[in-house]
Amino acid sequence: EDKVVQSPLSLVVHEGDTVTLNCSYEVTNFRSLLWYKQEKKAPTFLFMLTSSGIEKKSGRLSSILDKKELFSILNITATQTGDSAIYLCAVDPVGGNKLVFGAGTILRVKS
């Protein structure tokens, strides 16, 4: 059974801190890994990763994939209260876009 595991499950930091969120996966086939941010209801897309070792960056957020060790990390530098959200990792195991989601990491940034 395809599985995506995220850690930690929750995290509380202070504004300005740097955080690293982890995502490991076990899938029979792999095409891509995606990160989403969920603040209220709709997950908003952050990154899609398909190749190992290539960092994707957007402002203070960055992510990288290791296909050999089957994991990805999402880094957020200089955190702000607006970064408080659930961060979801999902894997597309067969190329049909049928995403398998992890349980998410709840991030709370305190001012």
Add this chain to the structure above:
Amino acid sequence: SAVISQKPSRDICQRGTSLTIQCQVDSQVTMMFWYRQQPGQSLTLIATANQGSEATYESGFVIDKFPISRPNLTFSTLTVSNMSPEDSSIYLCSGTPSSYNEQFFGPGTRLTVL
């Protein structure tokens, strides 16, 4: 990117009734999906909405309980039938222009069944 809207945004329903959720995309998308997010849990795929044909359901979900329509490339509906309190959840639709693109999600429908 695609902009996706859903109606209703929330509803409170009585046990045994049915609710149809609408999903509208502002551009044509090849693939559309329906997910469920139960309280405190992550997203679980219910089915792939296929244009002009029957939806493809994931294990644990059946057409009689969750009938889906997709008459064109920008619109889909999900019906939650014969509801029970266990169906209380957020239901989200998503779309993607192709199997090589990221999925974009609608704002979700928060359903409470009494």
